[in-house]
Amino acid sequence: MKREESFSFTIFKYVTLAMALFVVFFPLYSVFIGAFKTQREYYQSGLRMPADLFNFENFSKVIEIGKLGLGFKNILIILVIAVAGNVLFGTMVAYAVGRFDFKLKKPIMGMYLIAQVIPMVTTQVATFSVIKSLHLYNTMGGPIILYLGADVLQIVIYLQFVNSIPKDLDESAMMEGASLFRIYRSIIFPLLGPATATLVILKTISIYNDFYTPYLYMPSQKLKVVSTAIYSFVGPNAAQLNVISAGILIIFIPTLLLFLFLQRYIFAGVTNGAVK
Amino acid sequence: MFNFSYKTQRYLILFGFLTIPVLLSLTFSYYPAISLLYYSLTDWSGLGWDMNFIGLDNYKEIFTKPEVFGALKNNLYYFIGGLVQVALSLYFAVILTGKLRGRNGFRAMLFIPYVLHSVATVIMFKNLYHMEYGSLNVLLGSIGLESWQQSWLGNKHLVNFSLAFISMWKYMGLNMVIFIGALQSIPSDLYEAASIDGANGRQKFRFITLPSIRKVTELMLILTLTGALEAFDIPYVMLLGANDTSTFVIKTVDTAFKYQNFGLASAMAVILLIMVLVFIVIQRKLLFREER
Structure with missing residues (x-):
């Protein structure tokens, strides 16, 4: 140029x-x-x-009447459990698939790839009956278990990292008698740190944003999360545009802060995901 | 586990590390997709477990009732919006990859809408589009464009554009960052060599940039298409699909949960699933042809 x-x-x-x-x-x-x-x-x-x-009157009003406090508390609980499980399962699958050769390796990777193609929204009608028969309807367990499974993007990113960790590290640990579990825990898992940071942020944003899952599976008043709380506040209070604005502003802040401070990780994840 | 041989450990790790994730995927992706097929052949109401096998009746109903496929017309607005958005994001990606003062700041600012909460965003636009007090009409009034003021959500001819615009607003920055990633992975010596050969800016864009980002662009177009087919949040949160803004997924969700007809809803979901899969297969095929 x-x-x-x-x-x-x-x-x-x-x-x-x-x-x-x-x-x-x-x-x-x-x-x-x-x-x-x-x-x-x-x-x-x-x-x-x-x-x-x-x-700040509008803010206290929307927090009180709109039950935003409850919404934040519930989504935080869901986030902590779902994201922790997500990281655990994602790293475990990546370690198993990235380090060992076994018969089911290809089918398992293929399974994740095809699952990605099935659009979640379309299968909800049937997923709904699964959640109901597991007695997870109208409990936090429903959304948590739906968010828990690792998706293919996560596994692909983790696999890239696992493959870039030299196998010599594993071998020298084995010489010193470390168990395979110990290798996962003390070598692989810590070295996956940067990928974990990226995925934790992206997953947090996507779960925090999700409306469909909590709306379908947790209609109970006590189980409002941020998305469903603001949604049900707006209907009966449509005329109070000022109070609604305060609610929107409060809800915008958490992910905005995440973005401002951890921009690098978000951009890394977004670009990485598309190039796969 | 510590005293087992490595061979045994290997089995334990594989079994222990993969069982739960695989079970999760089977239970919440594959089982629903397969049972969807079965439900679509029944008259299940969704309440209790009584269902009768009724063959292809649900599918017949869908293909004979014009309003079900009629909803796809509303999905079209999101697709058109998506195309405009991809074009815009490519333009801004190109600008912000070249020499420009403050480009990192611009990138970050244009990306912001993507990280903002989705439901709150839709509600923000609901306020913005408000007929009397919405900032959009107030702004138009204050700069002397009263004649441009509209009932953005009330006007039947306009409402779907207003809704599709929200999706453009939200995702433009995301696609732009993805394009920037692809543009930056083009080796710079290609451009240098072209400069030496006397190529101008437009030629470089046409013969180097475009071919290098073809794959990403294709992927993005297919995501735009499937995303438009699956459009749900925006029209649902805004108007519950009223005023002729119902998309195919809203129709499906209503059929299942409002009208208690899971059988019919499953059939609609199967049709949507097939449409999405067809488009993805077409895209994969196009890609393979190109690589050969």
């Missing part, structure tokens, strides 16, 4: 970028200012900044 691009093209690039940024941030700006306004102010002041930037 030695040749200088024309000046007008440079201008064009910046103008289009500015337009894109406007489209991205305009909705966010309007939610942000709306969250600090009173209801009357919301209706009258249009796009102006709120009169009082320390008016």
